[in-house]
Amino acid sequence: MNPKNIELTKELIKKTYVDQASQAIAQFNSLVTQILSQRRLPEKGWDDKTIEWFLAQLAMMDSNNFIENAGVGEREGRLYSDIVSRRHFGFAHGIGRSGDINEQQPKAAGSSLIQKLTTYFVLDAMSIAGIEKVDHCLVLPMATGMSIALSLMTLKNNFCPPTAKYVLWPRIDQKSCLKSIATSGLIPVVIDNVLQGDVITTNLALLEETIVKLGPESIVCVMSTTSCFAPRIPDKIIEISQMCKRFNIGHVINNAYGLQCTKITHQISQSCRLGRVDAIIQSTDKNFMVPVGGAIVASPNEKLIDTLAKNYPGRASGAPILDMFITLLSMGKQGYKALLDERKSLIPYFTHELDKVAKEFGYRLLHTPGNTISFGVTLQKAHSDTDPEPSASSSVSPSQSVSMIGSKLFMRSCSGARVIDLKGGKKTVAGIEFEAYGSHIDHYHSNYLTVACAIGITKDDVDTFIKRLKKVLIQ
Incomplete structure (x- = not known):
């Protein structure tokens, strides 16, 4: 009143x-x-x-x-x-206008205000998460892969020489990453990773060699990845950003679910300070517990964000922005900080319980300290000369047994666990053939299971999963 x-x-x-x-x-x-x-x-x-x-x-x-x-x-x-x-709480007009997704809609002052406030809220949340030097962002009603594609097209068409057509891509076996390059009409160049113990990491020497070989003027950007499945660890984005600055080529960071990790956000801030970063893309659902359908494109470069907004064709759905607006109002600073702290506090407990159950069955926890979200457990025992040979009459081969672990866990209502069977064969994604797809490298040393300690997880989730994993491994 x-x-x-x-x-x-x-x-x-x-x-x-x-x-x-x-x-x-x-x-x-x-x-x-x-x-x-x-x-x-x-x-x-x-x-x-x-x-x-x-x-x-x-x-x-x-x-x-x-x-x-x-x-x-x-x-x-x-x-x-x-x-x-x-x-939709009565909101029906969406956001933006035909010429700019950020432009205010005359028929929708309320929706426009929600969009503007959500942008401020997201920048505040990113600051709380630890990302500094980034003052500009756009919340898009598209998931991460399509948002990356739009970012690549914007970079190519507005900030690169006409000869630029390649995207250098340190291998990450997640389909949407590679497909986003193909969708944008660019040519992906796979930079194979290197193996150091259990860790799969960026091959910086090969990356620089490829830049020199192709020529900086032919390269749109390097697309690095921060959030990934173990045993791969986040790319060495600080070194990559410095390399991109030195060669004057773009750098797009796929930070799909990296906002929840302070180690990653610190590296992003350092990359923006010490080198070149054009765009950082992160998922709304993976970082803020909203339905799938949105992504945040952030950048230290205001011009890139403005150009990207103008490149979006037509109006856009306001639903993913409304989801973010409601959720961030509900969380507040205290709620968001509590979620980040809870996830971080559960990491030692989760890894300890994983290590304990792995040892119980003759496996081991993979040593990947650079990845504090995803963790892996080997699914390959070391056999001695005295071990009996597998029964020839067995109806399930060892390889099949490994691949069935994931499905057995899912049947027991454990979602999110991934099983990598190195004998899974070749796979073609966006016209490129990969060996042992899913493992981020051609020749890893063992089959493994990965799980994640992600935002929103609880101790009860961990305990329930460990109990069910033991039952599956017993079988």
């Missing part, structure tokens, strides 16, 4: 009651004032009722919710289903 209507209520009910109620309304309004003026996450997360109240106020600012609106255009935000309307 506005002040005039509050005064009018005093003619109907007792003034003392109205004064008390108006104080409560003022408290709601003060929360809104704080985020509009400070443009940061609230210190303490809002409760659901407050968020819904605020969304209702914002939805009233969109033309499809005007009481006396008469829409005569081809796109008026009409919603046939009440279920759909409730699901």
Whole structure:
């Protein structure tokens, strides 16, 4: 209610009651004032009722919710289903305009305000996570792979010489990474990794050799990766950024779920400070616990973000941005910090329990200290000369037994575990053939299982998984 209507209520009910109620309304309004003026996450997360109240106020600012609106255009935000309307809190116009995804929509002041506030919230969250020197971002209604593709096309068409066509790609066996290069119409050049003990890591010497061989003028960028499945560790992005600066070529960082790791965010900040970083792309669902469908493109280069926004064709869905807006309001700074801290505190416990169960069955935990999100356990025992030969009448080969571990875990409601069988054969992705696809290298020393200690995980998740893993390994 506005002040005039509050005064009018005093003619109907007792003034003392109205004064008390108006104080409560003022408290709601003060929360809104704080985020509009400070443009940061609230210190303490809002409760659901407050968020819904605020969304209702914002939805009233969109033309499809005007009481006396008469829409005569081809796109008026009409919603046939009440279920759909409730699901989207009455927001129907999306974000942006045909020429710029960041441009404000005349029919949707409320949606435009949500988009702008979400951008500020995300930058604040990234700062809390540990990324500095990055003051510009765009929340896109596309998942990570397509957002990388749009970033590559923007870099190629606006910031590179006409002869540039290659993307140098330290091998990461995740399909969308490679397909994003192909989708953007560029040519991927695979930089094979090196093996150091258990660790699979960046071959910096081969990367530099390839830059010299192809010529910097023919290279759009190096696309490095920070979040990856063990035993691969994050690329050496600081050294890569310095190399890109020296050769004056682009550098795009695939940081899909790296915001939750302070070690990674520190390296990104150092890369921006010491070398060249054009774009950092991260998933909204993997880092902020929202439905799949959004990604954050961040950059220390404001011009790149502005150009990328103008390159997005047409309007865009506002749903992934609305999901982020609601979730970040709900988390607040305290809630987000608590989630980051909880994940970090569970790492020693998770790895200890994994190591214990691995040893119990004659396996071992892979030593990959550079990766503090994903962890691997060998699935290959060391046999002595006295070990009996496998039975010829066995209906399941050792290779099949390894590959079945993942499916048996999934059947026991354990999702996310990955089993790598090195005898899985060749696989072709985006026209490139790989040996032992999934292991990030042609010749690893053993089959293995990977799991992740990711944001939102709980001790109960760890304990339940360990119990079920033991049952599967016993079989």
